[in-house]
Amino acid sequence: MEHLRDVNAQALANATELRREMNELQAEAIDRGLLLTLDDTLFTTNAVGLSIPGHRRVEALVEFLEQHPERHVAVDGYAGAGNYPYDRALSTRRADAVRTYLLTRGIAPNRLTARGNADSPQDDDDFAPRQRRVEVIIEDPLTPAPQLDATAPGT
Secondary structure, eight states, rough: HHHHHHHHHHHHHHHHHHHHHHHHHHHEEETTTEEEEEEEGGGGGTTBBBBBHHHHHEEEEEEEHHOOOOOOOEEEEEEETOOHHHHHHHHHHHHHHHHHHHHHOOOOOEEEEEEEEEOOSSSSSSSSOOEEEEEEEEOTTTTOOOOOOOOOOOO
């Protein structure tokens, strides 16, 4: 019985610490792990450089990743609702810039992926245009990543 109390106490301490770290990161829990959103204001205007608040957010991410070496990160850049070619290219460059920053701070390359995406307007009336942003998904090591279909179309 005492062992179960110790396990319970440790689990509660771990959950409390994770909540504190999430607050520092300004991250939210999602089904794949934690989501950290870097909106357009955290980058220099129409460029890939991080603003001062952006640097602070990414530095907090570095600290979190150093404390949790079992976690992998997916960095996804989004173009916003307009989905213009310039914005799509910028979304890819920003995602790559965040990945590169993490690499320069010592995060192992096998823990990181980066890609640009393009938002497209949804068909419902509730659609609110999304801004350019980079979403950093800190994957939960206990939740398997979705498998990609490796077969080529038409095969």
